[in-house]
Amino acid sequence: MAKAKSAFVCTECGAEYRKWQGQCSSCQEWNTLSEVRLASARPGSGTAGSGRAGYAGDHSRQIVDLGQVDLSEVPRLTSTFAEFDRVLGGGLVPGSAVLLGGNPGAGKSTLLLQTACKLAQQRRIVYVTGEESLSQVAMRAHRLQLPSQGLKMLAETSVETILAVAERENPEILVIDSIQTMHLEDIASAPGGVAQVRESAAALTRFAKQTNTVLLLVGHVTKDGTLAGPKVLEHMIDASLLLEGGADSRFRTLRGQKNRFGAVNELGVFAMLEQGLKEVKNPSAIFLSRQEEQAPGSLVMVVWEGTRPILVEVQALVDESALGNPRRVAVGVDQNRLAMLLAVLNRHGGLFTGDQDVFLNVVGGVKVLETSADLAVLLAVVSSLQNRALPRELVVFGEVGLSGEIRPVPSGQERITEAAKHGFQRAIVPRANAPKQPPKGMEIIAVDKLSDALEAL
Numbered sequence: 001m002a003k004a005k006s007a008f009v010c011t012e013c014g015a016e017y018r019k020w021q022g023q024c025s026s027c028q029e030w031n032t033l034s035e036v037r038l039a040s041a042r043p044g045s046g047t048a049g050s051g052r053a054g055y056a057g058d059h060s061r062q063i064v065d066l067g068q069v070d071l072s073e074v075p076r077l078t079s080t081f082a083e084f085d086r087v088l089g090g091g092l093v094p095g096s097a098v099l100l101g102g103n104p105g106a107g108k109s110t111l112l113l114q115t116a117c118k119l120a121q122q123r124r125i126v127y128v129t130g131e132e133s134l135s136q137v138a139m140r141a142h143r144l145q146l147p148s149q150g151l152k153m154l155a156e157t158s159v160e161t162i163l164a165v166a167e168r169e170n171p172e173i174l175v176i177d178s179i180q181t182m183h184l185e186d187i188a189s190a191p192g193g194v195a196q197v198r199e200s201a202a203a204l205t206r207f208a209k210q211t212n213t214v215l216l217l218v219g220h221v222t223k224d225g226t227l228a229g230p231k232v233l234e235h236m237i238d239a240s241l242l243l244e245g246g247a248d249s250r251f252r253t254l255r256g257q258k259n260r261f262g263a264v265n266e267l268g269v270f271a272m273l274e275q276g277l278k279e280v281k282n283p284s285a286i287f288l289s290r291q292e293e294q295a296p297g298s299l300v301m302v303v304w305e306g307t308r309p310i311l312v313e314v315q316a317l318v319d320e321s322a323l324g325n326p327r328r329v330a331v332g333v334d335q336n337r338l339a340m341l342l343a344v345l346n347r348h349g350g351l352f353t354g355d356q357d358v359f360l361n362v363v364g365g366v367k368v369l370e371t372s373a374d375l376a377v378l379l380a381v382v383s384s385l386q387n388r389a390l391p392r393e394l395v396v397f398g399e400v401g402l403s404g405e406i407r408p409v410p411s412g413q414e415r416i417t418e419a420a421k422h423g424f425q426r427a428i429v430p431r432a433n434a435p436k437q438p439p440k441g442m443e444i445i446a447v448d449k450l451s452d453a454l455e456a457l
Contacts, residue, residue: 008033011194014232036195077172077214080118083269083279084111086306087241087254089262092173095212096261097205097236099179101219102243107252107270107277108218110140111243112175114276117141119173120151126171130157130181144276157191159184159200163207171213176204178218179233198232205236234258245272249365251286252277256306265369266306284311284422287364294392297384300424301376302397302415303368309411309418311395313363314373316380321357332362333373341378341400348404348450349378351385372409374400375428375453382454390457393425398433404450408432416442428453 008017010033015026023030076091085091088098102108109132116127129137134155141148152169156162159182166174176182182200183191190196201217208215217237234240238260245252254268269280280286288300288311297316302309314332321327330338338360342353358381362368375398383390397415399407409415412433419427420439427444434446447453 007036009036009194009198009232014198014235034194036189036198077119077123079115081111081115081268081270081277081279082281083254084115087256087259087262087266087268088239089256089259089266092214093238093261094172094214095209096238097201097208097215097217098239098241099217099219099233099237100241100243101221103221103245106243106245107272108243109177110144110272110276111254111270112177112216112218113137113141114144114146116173116175117146117148117151120149121147123173124152124169124171125150125173125175126152126154126166126169127175127177128154128156128162129177130155131178146276157181157183159203163203166207166211166213170211173214173216174204174208175216176218178220179204180220201233201236244367245365251280251364253366263306267310284309284418287312287366288422294389296387296389297380299376299380299383299390300395300419301373302395302419303366303370303372304409304411304415309415310366311419311422312366312368314376314380315361315363316377316384317359318353318356318381318384319359321355323357326353326355327357327359329358330360332366333360333368333377337371337374338377340402341374342381344400344402344404344450345378345381349382349454351382353381353385356385370409371399371407372397372415374398375406375450378450379428379453379457382457391426393423394428395419395424395426396428396453398428398430398447398453400450406430406447406449406453416444428456 008020010024010027010029012029012032013024013027015024017033020033024032074093076093078091079085100108100112116125119125134153137153138148154162154165179197179201180192183196184199184203187195187199204215207213239256240258241254241256243252243254250272252270252272254270256262256264256266258264269283270277271280298313300311300313303312328335328339342358345351346353360377376396378400379396397409399409401407408430412429413435416427416429416435417439420442425442427442428447429444431446431448434444438444445456447456
């Protein structure tokens with residue numbers, strides 16, 4: 001018998017090595033190399049190998065001039081959820097592989113089951129469950145009052161069997177729940193391991209490319225919220241989506257982390273109800289559920305998520321510290337950026353917070369990843385420090401530089417228009433973002449420096 005070949009793969013970056021070594025030369029991480037058994041390449045085999053070749057048919061071997069490539073729009077399939085389609089970039093693309101991750105109980109299986117049941121009335125769909133029995137899935141569909149006729153189910157974890165069934169049924173959409181439970185017979189390791197996840201995903205993705213099938217994969221996450229499995233899994237797929245939401249909140253946010261067919265960092269908002277996930281048409285209305293009496297430290301800012309603006313409330317609490325090293329706690333924004341902004345406030349705003357505990361929270365569990373929230377964060381801190389409430393009709397956005405200047409942010413006109421739709425009458429914005437013709441009923445206060453914004457308050 002031929003000796004089985006093996007390689008050592010880094011679980012962090014996916015780099016391969018012929019021999020084991022303590023440190024990965026690519027990502028500089030220690031003790032991340034694990035042995036992977038390589039299956040022998042059999043003639044005509046569609047499931048073995050690392051999946052680097054054979055993703056497309058023989059036509060991919062022909063040399064084509066770039067100017068002769070057909071630029072016609074690929075027809076997309078709707079997921080029946082407008083928020084889901086928004087994050088995907090307009091819908092499901094035939095021949096694409098989409099990975100949906102999230103914490104346990106976030107609603108990954110619920111979202112895909114709702115999508116599959118609704119699309120099964122018009123499309124050919126095969127739903128493969130490797131974690132639950134068919135009766136458990138049927139009970140959930142009955143509880144959610146979903147149409148169960150037309151959806152073809154399969155309880156299987158063998159990739160060879162799944163591909164054989166898929167070739168016979170020829171589905172337009174193939175759902176795998178989840179990729180961590182799949183395994184190949186040729187790989188001598190347990191399901192969920194680095195080798196099994198990598199090779200199983202490669203075989204399924206290759207099938208999707210060859211047959212023009214939409215592949216939807218469910219993936220688990222680690223303790224720090226990243227997708228479990230080797231990093232090479234994220235390179236194989238076309239789109240990586242993350243469904244976020246705490247157990248104490250009924251709202252879920254779907255964020256795109258990688259998308260070859262649309263914008264990255266697009267955000268979709270869902271509400272978890274008794275009938276399953278329901279899309280939220282106007283997310284700003286949810287994040288602006290404020291109290292009647294305005295409290296100090298509360299302010300509304302306009303953040304840009306993907307292709308649309310969203311109004312979010314930020315709350316700050318500044319209190320005298322009893323510790324030698326005051327605390328800086330930030331939920332929803334970068335804690336290091338908060339410390340930097342407090343230093344700018346001290347240097348260019350004349351307000352000292354070195355002996356104060358500063359707590360910051362973005363209402364609704366939204367994670368703000370852009371710098372347009374800088375000015376709103378500082379003004380909320382100033383409001384709490386002075387114990388003076390800001391006007392309810394005020395909205396703020398702008399980036400703050402280290403020298404105290406207020407820098408412009410992208411899509412300033414769209415942010416102001418969104419705030420005017422929700423009844424805001426004042427806006428403190430960077431001078432470069434001030435429109436020539438402000439919306440009717442809104443006062444625009446353009447500022448150049450942090451001191452100008454503090455005077456405007």
